[in-house]
Amino acid sequence: MSVDSVFVHKMWDDHELSKMVKGGIPFPMLSDGGGKVGSVFGVYLEDAGVEARGRFIIDPDGIIQGFEVLTPPVGRNVMESIRQIQAFQHVRKTKGAEATPSGWKPGKLTLKPGPDLVGKVWEVWKTSMAFDE
Amino acid sequence: MAEEIKAGCARPTGGPVGEKPKAKKETPQEPIIQEGKSMVTVGKKAPDFAAPAYHKGKFINVNLSDYLGKWVVLCFYPGDFTFV
Numbered sequence: 352m353s354v355d356s357v358f359v360h361k362m363w364d365d366h367e368l369s370k371m372v373k374g375g376i377p378f379p380m381l382s383d384g385g386g387k388v389g390s391v392f393g394v395y396l397e398d399a400g401v402e403a404r405g406r407f408i409i410d411p412d413g414i415i416q417g418f419e420v421l422t423p424p425v426g427r428n429v430m431e432s433i434r435q436i437q438a439f440q441h442v443r444k445t446k447g448a449e450a451t452p453s454g455w456k457p458g459k460l461t462l463k464p465g466p467d468l469v470g471k472v473w474e475v476w477k478t479s480m481a482f483d484e
Numbered sequence: 485m486a487e488e489i490k491a492g493c494a495r496p497t498g499g500p501v502g503e504k505p506k507a508k509k510e511t512p513q514e515p516i517i518q519e520g521k522s523m524v525t526v527g528k529k530a531p532d533f534a535a536p537a538y539h540k541g542k543f544i545n546v547n548l549s550d551y552l553g554k555w556v557v558l559c560f561y562p563g564d565f566t567f568v
Contacts, residue, residue, distance in 0.1 A: 352535065352558065352559065352560050352561075353560065353561050353562065353563050353564060354563065355563055355564045357536050357537060357538040357543050358538075359564045359565075360537075360538035360564060361538045361543075362564075363564035363565055364538065367565065375540065377540070378539070379537035379538070379539040379544060379546050380537055380538045380539065381535040381536070381537045381546055382535060382536045382537065382538075383535055383560075387533075388533045388535060389560055391523060391524070391531045391533070392524050392531070392558075392560065393524050394560045399562075401562040401563055402560040402561065402562060403560065403562070404559075404560065404561055404562070405558075405559070405560040406557065406558070406559050406560075407524070407530065407556075407557070407558040407559075408555070408556075408557060409530045409548075409551075409555070409556040409557075409558060410555060411552065411553050411554055411555060412529075412552070413529050413530055413532075413548070413549070413552055414527065414528065414529055414530070415524060415525070415526055415527070415528060415529070415530045416526060416527075417526060418524065418526065423562040423566070423568065424568060425568070426568045427559075432557060436555060436557070439555075440555070
């Protein structure tokens with residue numbers, strides 16, 4: 352979503368993005384003239400008249416589980432967004448019984464919060480696990 | 485002489501030139517609850533919206549609530565053709 356019109360979205364997809372992504376952009380490119388939606392989400396930059404790089408992860412119940420907002424010159428990390436979605440999906444699947452520690456990826460150790468784990472995380476989880484090998 | 489605009493990530497914008505817009509008469513008012521301002525918090529419902537969209541050759545209208553039951557990644561960005 353940006354403040355550009357749907358016509359400009361089409362031109363951008365036709366003339367540039369489709370040359371980077373085969374078949375063009377697969378998801379809807381939304382238009383937010385005037386930044387009305389962006390204002391509600393807190394990402395509309397009034398002075399510049401554009402929207403910051405805001406990324407919101409919204410679950411199947413419509414609940415915002417996470418967001419990230421960057422100023423225009425720095426691009427996002429798609430893999431980190433995917434990692435967060437996988438983690439939120441795992442937590443949802445376990446109905447909150449499991450939590451995903453720092454650096455978690457599918458296959459890595461999860462934690463089961465409860466009285467027995469208080470003060471004992473150091474026994475099962477090591478700081479090296481926060482990093483990719 | 486026209487000044488060259490340095491192309492950056494933000495879209496160049498214009499605005500009123502010369503005469504400054506008249507300052508609004510400041511009348512003391514009751515504090516207004518700011519509606520439409522950011523109301524986004526993790527763990528809370530995402531505000532619903534409707535927006536026109538371009539999708540695979542068609543212009544469509546999208547409501548966020550159309551996607552209930554699915555995971556959604558909503559991305560904002562400064563503008564089409566802005567490099568990053």
